[in-house]
Amino acid sequence: MSRPSNFPPPFSAADFVAEPTDPLDERIEVGVLIVGAGPAGLACAIRLGQLLGENPDVAERLGDVPVAVLEKGKQPGSHLLSGAVVDPRGLRRLFGNRLRMEDLPSFGPVPGESVYVLTRHTALPVPPPPPMRNHGNWIFSLSQLGRFLAERAEEGGATILPETAAQKLLVSHGRVVGVRTGDKGRNRDGGELGNFEAGSDLVAKVTVLAEGTQGHLTGVAVDRFGLGGEDPQVWELGVKEIWKVARPLDRIVHTLGWPLRTAKRYREFGGSFIYPMGDDMVTIGLVVGLDYRDATLSVHDLLQELKTHPKIRKIVTGGERVAWGAKTIASGGFHALPSPLHAPGLLLCGDGAGMVNIPRLKGVHYAVESGRLAAEAAFRAVQRGETPATALASYDEAVRDSFIWSDLYEVRNMRQAFGHGFFVGGALASAMTVSKGRAELGKLPAEPDADQPLLVTDRDAGYPAPDGQLTFDKLSSVFASGNKTRDDQPNHIRIERRVPREVAQMWAHMCPAQVYEIGAEDADGTVRVELAPSNCVQCGAITAKGGRLTPPEGGSGPEYTLT
Amino acid sequence: MRFLVFAEQHEGEFVKNSLGVLSKAASVGDADAVVVGTEAGLAGGLGKHGAKVVHVAAGDALTPPLPQPRVDVLAKLAPDYDAVLFGQSVLAADVAAGLAARLEAGLNWDLVDVELQDGELVGKRPALQDSVLVEVGWKSKPGLALFRSGAFDPQESGGEPEVRDVEVQLEDFSTKVEMVEQAHAEESSGPSIEDADVIVAGGRGLGAPENFTLAEELAKALGGAVGATRAVVDAGWYPYSAQIGQTGKTVSPKLYVALGISGAIQHKVGMQSSGTIVAINKDANAPIFEFSDLGVVGDVHEIVPKLTELVRARKG
Numbered sequence: 001m002s003r004p005s006n007f008p009p010p011f012s013a014a015d016f017v018a019e020p021t022d023p024l025d026e027r028i029e030v031g032v033l034i035v036g037a038g039p040a041g042l043a044c045a046i047r048l049g050q051l052l053g054e055n056p057d058v059a060e061r062l063g064d065v066p067v068a069v070l071e072k073g074k075q076p077g078s079h080l081l082s083g084a085v086v087d088p089r090g091l092r093r094l095f096g097n098r099l100r101m102e103d104l105p106s107f108g109p110v111p112g113e114s115v116y117v118l119t120r121h122t123a124l125p126v127p128p129p130p131p132m133r134n135h136g137n138w139i140f141s142l143s144q145l146g147r148f149l150a151e152r153a154e155e156g157g158a159t160i161l162p163e164t165a166a167q168k169l170l171v172s173h174g175r176v177v178g179v180r181t182g183d184k185g186r187n188r189d190g191g192e193l194g195n196f197e198a199g200s201d202l203v204a205k206v207t208v209l210a211e212g213t214q215g216h217l218t219g220v221a222v223d224r225f226g227l228g229g230e231d232p233q234v235w236e237l238g239v240k241e242i243w244k245v246a247r248p249l250d251r252i253v254h255t256l257g258w259p260l261r262t263a264k265r266y267r268e269f270g271g272s273f274i275y276p277m278g279d280d281m282v283t284i285g286l287v288v289g290l291d292y293r294d295a296t297l298s299v300h301d302l303l304q305e306l307k308t309h310p311k312i313r314k315i316v317t318g319g320e321r322v323a324w325g326a327k328t329i330a331s332g333g334f335h336a337l338p339s340p341l342h343a344p345g346l347l348l349c350g351d352g353a354g355m356v357n358i359p360r361l362k363g364v365h366y367a368v369e370s371g372r373l374a375a376e377a378a379f380r381a382v383q384r385g386e387t388p389a390t391a392l393a394s395y396d397e398a399v400r401d402s403f404i405w406s407d408l409y410e411v412r413n414m415r416q417a418f419g420h421g422f423f424v425g426g427a428l429a430s431a432m433t434v435s436k437g438r439a440e441l442g443k444l445p446a447e448p449d450a451d452q453p454l455l456v457t458d459r460d461a462g463y464p465a466p467d468g469q470l471t472f473d474k475l476s477s478v479f480a481s482g483n484k485t486r487d488d489q490p491n492h493i494r495i496e497r498r499v500p501r502e503v504a505q506m507w508a509h510m511c512p513a514q515v516y517e518i519g520a521e522d523a524d525g526t527v528r529v530e531l532a533p534s535n536c537v538q539c540g541a542i543t544a545k546g547g548r549l550t551p552p553e554g555g556s557g558p559e560y561t562l563t
Numbered sequence: 564m565r566f567l568v569f570a571e572q573h574e575g576e577f578v579k580n581s582l583g584v585l586s587k588a589a590s591v592g593d594a595d596a597v598v599v600g601t602e603a604g605l606a607g608g609l610g611k612h613g614a615k616v617v618h619v620a621a622g623d624a625l626t627p628p629l630p631q632p633r634v635d636v637l638a639k640l641a642p643d644y645d646a647v648l649f650g651q652s653v654l655a656a657d658v659a660a661g662l663a664a665r666l667e668a669g670l671n672w673d674l675v676d677v678e679l680q681d682g683e684l685v686g687k688r689p690a691l692q693d694s695v696l697v698e699v700g701w702k703s704k705p706g707l708a709l710f711r712s713g714a715f716d717p718q719e720s721g722g723e724p725e726v727r728d729v730e731v732q733l734e735d736f737s738t739k740v741e742m743v744e745q746a747h748a749e750e751s752s753g754p755s756i757e758d759a760d761v762i763v764a765g766g767r768g769l770g771a772p773e774n775f776t777l778a779e780e781l782a783k784a785l786g787g788a789v790g791a792t793r794a795v796v797d798a799g800w801y802p803y804s805a806q807i808g809q810t811g812k813t814v815s816p817k818l819y820v821a822l823g824i825s826g827a828i829q830h831k832v833g834m835q836s837s838g839t840i841v842a843i844n845k846d847a848n849a850p851i852f853e854f855s856d857l858g859v860v861g862d863v864h865e866i867v868p869k870l871t872e873l874v875r876a877r878k879g
Contacts, residue, residue, distance in 0.1 A: 322691070468850075475827045479809070485809050487793055488803050532797055534810065 002500045004546025005450035009494035012239040013223035015328075016216070018168045018180060022201040030159075031062025032378045033178055033204035035166045037071035039142070039364050040079055040350025042149035043094050044378070045069050046100070049156020050098075052377045059157070067158040068202065069150075070181065071164040072538075072551050075561050076150035079212070079538060080140035081240065081325040081563040082196030082364060083273050083285065085110055085134050085252060089403065090368030102396040105148045106288045107277045112251035116311065118258040123311040131359040131411070132254060139252070139275055141283075142364065143560045163555035164505060167199055169207075169217050171224065176345035178203035179217060184553050187488050206378040206392070208347045210371060213328045214540030215352035216551050218338075223272060225343035231335040231446040233354055233522030235328040235544040236270065239299045239512045240285025241472075241480075242277065242562045246318035249276040252549040260288065267292050267452065270299075272306055272363070274315060280323075281562070282315060287329065290449040292545040295456045295506035300326070301463035304471040308464055321472065324480040325563040328540040329363070330354040332446065334412035341399055342392045347374045355404055359411045366404045373398040402539075450546040454502045462511060474514040478535050482559030483513075484551065485534040492556075493533050495547035498526045510545055513537045564592030564679060567644040567705075569637065570617075571610055571655055572601055573628065578849050579758050580650030583715035588648055589613020590718070591679060597729070599641060600625040610724035612717055616841040620729040626744035630657035636731050638665045639679050646684055646706040648677075650714070654688050659709045667776055670707040671699045675714045675836075679748060713815035713836060754788050761787025762816045764807055764834070768823020768863060772800035778822055784874040790814065792830050808833035809879065810878060822863045826851025843867065 012113075032048055033296040034041040048067045051057035059066050073079040088101050113134055116123040150160055165182035178201060185196035203467060207253045209218045213235065222228055260268040270288035277283055286303040306312055330336070332354055341348045349355075350367035357363065377395035381388040399405055466473040472480075493515065495507070504527045507516040513535045519528035536549075543549050566588040571578040588594035589612065596614040598606050599621075606617040620636045621794040621875060633654075641647050642661065649655040663670040675696070686699045686708055700706075702816070756762055765775050765784040775789070782789045791801040793808055807814055808830040819837035824830060826842070826849055834840070842855035843863050852858040859866060 475829065479828045479832075484809050487797060487806070530798075532794070534793075534797075 001178045001455055002503050003451055003453050003454045004503055004506065005448060007496040007499045007503055007546060009496060009546070009548045010053050011222045011494040011550075016168045016220045016550075017171050017224050020170050020180075020201040020203060022178065022422065027064055027201045027203050028206045029065070030068040030202060031382060032068075032206045032208065033202055034067065034069045034136040034208045034210055034217070035179060036210040036212055036352070037069050037076035037150055037160055037162070038146060038212050038350065039149065040041075040212075040352070040367035040371035040374075041069055042076065042146065042153050043090070043368040044208050044349065045153035045155055045158040046094060046149065047372045047375030049153060049158055051375065052157060058319060058379070058382060062205070067106070068204070069153065069158055069160045070164045070166050070455075070535040071160060071162045072204070072554050073162065073182050073557060074555050075147070075162050076160060077143040077146035077561065078559045080142040080146040081238075081327045081560055083283070083361065084140045084142045084364055085137045085275060085276060085361070086140050087362050087365040090365035090372070091186055094368055100136060105139070105140075105244055105495065110134040110137050110139060111276070113253070114251055115254045117256050117351065118309060118311070121310065123255070123309070128254075131351055132361070134252060139212055139277065140364075141277060141562050142455065142563045150550055165551035165554040166211070166217050169204065169224065169553060170201060170219050174344060175209050176221070176343060178207055178563050182554055184552055186490055186553070188490060190490050191487075195466070203345045205345075206388070207345055207346065208241045208349060208374050208378060208403070210349040210350040210367070213330055213351045214543045214549060216549070218281065218348055218352040219543075221343060221346060222338055223424055225346070227260075227338040227340065227343060227348070229332070229336045229339050230353070231332050232448040233330055233332040233336045234289070234291060234446065234449050234538065235251060235537065236287050236289045236331045236358075237299045237510070237512070237541045237559050238287040239303045240283055240324070240563065241303070241321050242281055242283050242323040243316045243319045244280055244322050245282045245316060247275065248279040249282050249315060252276070255306075258309070259302045265455070266294055268294070270335070272303075274312070277562070281474050282319070282397060283551060283563075284312070284316070290328065290541060291452050292454050293455050294459055295454045295502045296458070296460040296509050297514070298460065298463065298509040300474055300477065300512035301509075303346070304464050304466065305462070307470055313470065314553070316470065321480065323556055323560070323562045324472070324477040325560050326539040328544060329358075330356050331358045333358060333414070334408040335446065337408070340393070340396045342377075344389065347377060347392060347395050349374050357407055357411055359414045366407075368400060369404055373402060381430060382504050409424050421423055449544040454507065456502050474512060475535070476554050478513045478537065481513075482561070483535065483539050483557060484559070485556040487534045489534070489556070491531055491533045491545060492550045492552035493531055493536065494550060495529060495542065497529050498522065499526050499529060500525070504529045505543065506545065507547070510541055512539060564646070564684060565644045566592055566594045567637070567640055568594055568614070568649045569647065569649045569655060569658060570614075571652055572594040572599045572605065574599060575601060575605060577605075577608070578650065578652060579717060580652060580710070580712055580864065581655070581712070582717035584648050584710050585612045585614060585651040586718040586720065587677065587715040588596050589720060591677060592645075595644070595832070596607045596724075597637065599636050600628070600632045605824065606726045607724065610721050611620050611719045611875070613721040614724045615651050615721075617718055617724045617726050617784060620731055622851050624738055625734055629740055629742060630654060630661050631737035631740065633658045634661035634665055635733050635737050639731055640729065641666060641668075641705045644702075646701070646708060649707070649709045651709055651712045656709060657666065659707055663707050666705070667707055668707050669703060670709065672709040673709050674699070674708050677708060682812035684716045712813055749813050750805070756788040756807065756812055756814055759788035759814075759816050761785045761818045761820070762790045762807070762814055762834075763787055763820045763822065764824060765801070765822045766792040766824030766830075767794045767798070768846075769800075770823070770826070770864070771796075773800055774864065777863060777871075781820065781867055781871045781874070784878070785818070787816070787818070790826055790834075821855065822853055824851055824868060825849045826854065847867050
């Protein structure tokens with residue numbers, strides 16, 4: 001059977017590395033340039049604001065715009081989606097005594113928790129395995145938290161540039177000197193429309209890539225500077241909905257098992273999360289490892305199926321779906337971390353660098369902590385008398401000394417050991433947690449998601465028909481994501497357009513936003529893949545499964561507010 | 564409640580949208596209108612849509628469709644009114660925003676309705692992707708409102724208005740901009756889809772780009788315009804200018820005929836306020852049948868040519 005990686009996309013990272021081309025007086029000069037207004041990038045901006053506030057002389061030397069944050073979404077938070085049950089360590093360290101957890105826009109501490117193993121009709125409660133114990137963690141909407149952090153960053157003097165995609169990495173004499181932003185106002189064929197606006201060169205003393213999962217320039221930088229980790233990065237895909245509900249949910253719920261199949265040949269590993277968001281909302285999501293093999297697997301449709309389970313249906317009955325979204329999660333863990341986490345003029349943070357603890361289902365606190373540490377290294381690099389190279393290298397040391405490193409080291413083998421599972425992996429791996437990772441298993445092998453050979457089953461025949469009440473089709477879900485991307489713009493999705501049918505089928509089912517359709521068949525048995533790129537919610541699954549997502553025009557994509 | 568309605572005109576013809584807003588205003592309270600950039604001759608026509616007084620401001624500086632001189636005119640008249648109403652257009656949005664800034668007045672935009680509640684003006688604005696209507700009000704007078712395209716149909720209710728000339732001293736900064744050139748998108752024959760009373764729209768169910776002639780022929784017979792779904796525009800079957808839906812145009816004709824359109828919500832939000840919706844689709848489970856007034860489960864290729872023939876025969 002075919003492997004998606006046998007059909008590589010027409011994409012070369014080198015095409016996204018460039019020297020600055022704008023005339024000197026047209027370049028936009030900033031002190032520290034942060035790409036991505038998520039928890040990592042905004043924590044970095046907030047910490048820089050604190051440091052520059054204490055050192056006005058340094059701020060002055062950095063010019064009119066000491067700190068700039070680029071955000072490709074409509075506004076900060078538009079592209080943020082997570083569970084999110086957040087370990088408060090990162091936020092507490094960032095704000096110190098400036099803000100308490102109670103001052104942040106959360107849904108409060110986790111009130112209690114349950115874990116169930118599901119079959120089609122039953123739900124067996126099991127005690128939460130140690131990594132999944134969430135006492136002391138807080139429930140957030142990451143999108144809301146992003147908007148809040150953006151306001152704090154702006155108060156600290158950062159300039160946030162929304163609707164701006166970081167298209168190319170500017171490299172001069174072997175050093176990252178900023179990014180080039182994407183053009184706006186091009187039509188499908190690349191021609192200039194009436195409102196065409198060329199991108200600009202943003203040049204900076206230090207560039208911090210905090211792009212989140214599947215970061216475009218992070219991928220480019222890893223390639224350009226050889227920063228790849230020991231293992232290839234792998235991902236899981238999460239699809240979630242937010243429901244207004246009639247009755248409050250009094251605890252967080254995780255489920256394992258159904259609707260995923262346990263037979264090993266399918267490699268279907270994952271689970272669901274159901275979290276209360278105050279008294280009247282609930283978020284419900286399903287996460288599945290993208291190393292699955294069945295071309296007819298659709299995480300979106302499995303989430304729909306999950307809701308038909310009596311246990312789950314009971315939670316949402318009488319309610320109404322108000323939002324939907326999808327995103328990938330880096331799950332390669334410790335061995336897939338870029339090494340080092342810096343290059344000349346450049347730092348890598350957060351999910352983009354793969355800082356996610358899969359058995360604990362947590363990454364927001366690592367994003368915040370790595371952003372904070374990146375700010376301190378960047379601040380050191382712009383001091384008088386410092387060697388920037390040494391200063392940026394201190395970021396790697398700081399990460400190694402932080403809880404990010406010790407946490408991720410502890411769970412370094414769990415995903416590989418237990419078949420790349422999200423919750424199953426987490427549950428079974430609790431033994432490893434008990435031993436604090438001291439059980440020496442050596443290093444277990446890992447392979448890219450796109451290397452998994454495909455098989456085709458009739459799984460899709462079992463997906464429930466959308467009824468518009470409990471279960472929904474993909475297009476109405478894209479609508480619920482707030483996505484109203486301009487259709488008449490160049491395609492931003494790079495794939496091989498002629499592939500064996502099972503590869504096209506896999507993409508069509510995989511994509512939660514109905515971007516891929518199977519087109520006409522050729523004499524040689526391959527099919528043409530038709531694209532509807534404006535449906536794309538930029539989850540990043542295609543990059544894991546044999547294609548490559550690049551940033552569309554700034555401001556495109558979903559407009560998440562509650563996710 | 565005294566309303567002033569910005570009656571937008573281009574080359575001697577009123578924009579249908581602003582006439583709809585005027586009719587609505589006349590049904591809620593006393594409606595006056597203001598016309599900028601044309602001679603008084605045209606103004607009388609506004610009476611039948613309910614205008615009691617029509618203010619006319621004309622002059623060379625006011626002829627080109629530029630916003631600032633219009634803001635000057637409205638800023639002079641607005642303080643005498645409870646509310647100033649606009650129908651959505653590029654020019655009207657500019658003028659409304661400029662007037663709000665000038666008067667430090669509140670502007671509610673994207674409204675689809677307005678009513679009086681206990682003597683107070685309340686606007687209705689769709690939110691959360693049009694799934695709910697939010698009531699909005701104003702804290703100060705005059706309140707400014709910009710209505711969504713096609714929110715109201717023009718009604719004929721009134722008679723002869725009183726026409727008054729307005730003399731306005733333009734601000735210095737209002738004359739700094741000059742219209743150099745006006746370009747118009749290529750006009751197809753027949754009405755534009757924003758103004759048409761009848762729209763025949765085609766979706767992927769037409770099967771192939773050449774089958775759009777089915778839609779064109781039927782539209783011609785009915786005196787309407789042709790629309791298209793995003794899917795067929797994406798596939799290059801029909802130009803983007805005809806795209807109806809969330810990322811295309813929002814229309815509300817009296818009759819909307821959907822040929823081979825499944826009715827995804829992205830399409831629905833662009834046409835759901837149409838008067839009568841007729842759908843022809845061979846898939847009986849297509850969502851469009853949930854919101855069409857008349858649904859025909861069948862093959863567009865068989866039905867539409869016969870329907871066109873029948874319409875032609877009836878019309879002679």
